[in-house]
Amino acid sequence: MSSPRVTMADVARRCGVSPMTVSYCYNRPDRVAPETLRRVREVAAELGYHGPDPTARSLRRRHNGALGVVLGEHLAYAFEDPQARRFLAGVAEVCRERGVGLNLIPTTGAEQDGERVRSAAVDGYIVWTTVDTDPVLEVVTGLGKPVAIHGGPAVPGAELVTIDNRASARDLAARTFAGARRPAVLSLPFDRDREPRLETGPVAEAVPFPVTRERLLGVYDHCREAGLDPRGLPVAVVARNDRYEAEAMADALFDVRADAVVAMSDQLAFAVLDAARRRGLSVPADIAVAGWDDDPDAGREGLTTIAQSLFDQGRACALIALGDGAPRREPGWAATVRASTR
Amino acid sequence: MSSPRVTMADVARRCGVSPMTVSYCYNRPDRVAPETLRRVREVAAELGYHGPDPTARSLRRRHNGALGVVLGEHLAYAFEDPQARRFLAGVAEVCRERGVGLNLIPTTGAEQDGERVRSAAVDGYIVWTTVDTDPVLEVVTGLGKPVAIHGGPAVPGAELVTIDNRASARDLAARTFAGARRPAVLSLPFDRDREPRLETGPVAEAVPFPVTRERLLGVYDHCREAGLDPRGLPVAVVARNDRYEAEAMADALFDVRADAVVAMSDQLAFAVLDAARRRGLSVPADIAVAGWDDDPDAGREGLTTIAQSLFDQGRACALIALGDGAPRREPGWAATVRASTR
């Protein structure tokens, strides 16, 4: 299977030309005499030379033609999450357009995360889903390569791509809590521990996942404006953004008699709808619910939700990580109002 | 953001040691005097040196510490498909264990596919979902690097990882078609065109996607044994392995009065169940149906299915692509019989 490596020099020697002429045959075929080109290609095929070694080329050219996506979770999780998939699809589209590779770098808070990030042969990084204190952030921003961070946190040396989660949460809470007596939140994980639990008015500022934190802050903003004390707000926290896994925490909210739930994603909102269905409750009369992302299923389920394009945000992150210096503006969001809120 | 690059030589000079001593500090810290190690680290931090350049290291060591996954479809599709996700999760697990990177290389039959595969800085390849005639197969097997192909085709220079799709299809058809008067197949795509259509007894040997072909052959095997003429068998072909997109083709089978459907994946089987539900038909009395993969939802839906572990197959492919020479045996499958067949 692995034959002795054939190099450009071998081809050159056999052709009686210099290595650089062979190099030109691959990189600037237009600058080479047609006959030379033909001979070189012929000899290359004969010798089993498959073109310039990508690593040597990268070293010489000082760029890798690849982009690294740092995933703040197990790869399997990233693939399970519908929004992560949309985001990654957007990244991949840009990679295709620009002919660059896509390197996945899952991290889990382990010791070697930094080393794995550092030693990836990439020209720029995208960071998806991380916590404020992630040591990987310092590593990735210290490499002298462009970095895009999705969702947060904002750190020096990286460009942030995110909607205004706080403002969208405030908007959504206003719609969802209208006419409710017992509002509640079904929250994405607070931190990497991913411990499912039911809290009451947790301190939002202390939540390490930026997206979760901002959305919680936005909900609290609304509460204060509406004269509700956030300190009494039931907040159920799930371990994962998964419709079925979230059922237990949705149940927990029904157990405390919630009649309006801001869920931090459509998946979590679906879990609330599922739980309501099982209990024979009607939506939104008995329970109002809303989510984020306007998932394809949200239409089918009649779910009110904050629409945003994770795909476009993936594209934006990829362009940043590729060093595209175009001026950018904050991604937009809009409430899509359906039948799940009053 | 991008400071002038600091090299190992810079650190060495500033420390008054040779570059190789600095190299040893990163690669064999145990062989360096503690005081030297401390100084080198101090100076490195001071200068903003972040450790050996990965590309230069790869060139010198002659391996990349990364593995390429060639996807025979758009990246977004790969992420949408539950089985692709399981497979990739298995690949990723091995990558984590071995500390190697994971390179995604989507291909779509375009001209530049070969070049993109060839120029990936990886030590081995995994090929997921391709057709017999894919030119990428020749490229990837000619590189002198280990190659694992999932599903098929079997080609020289690559190791094949797949269940015996034909045998499993024969088994499943026997279970599903028992007692039926109008058996039918809901098929995965035949080729990259991914044209949805309804055929009657198509020539199985001519189907370019190996998995589809083998499963169709297996169904035909059963038909012949049961005295059914495969040439009369309705075979609806979907464009994508997607539950909702497949509804139209599921409907097409109901329109030709099918009362037993071998669906080539659980997703497609779910589409049949959905269609039956919409028509108020009962399963399996009015329509028997079965699929492949034993998706987590298959239990919920009471679906008879061929169970196989795509996760383990992902692991196996990764080990092959990493050059692990352990002897391998064909992955196993087993029919999980539930209420959807008679």
Place this chain on the structure above:
DNA sequence: CTGAAAGCGCTTACAG
């Protein structure tokens, strides 16, 4: 249209 030369940044087996 083609070549001589320098160098991308590192690692390794060996000697001391």
Place this chain on the structure above:
DNA sequence: CTGAAAGCGCTTACAG
């Protein structure tokens, strides 16, 4: 415990 030297395979601006 540390260093001199060779070399991984290629590309580039320049000269001819």
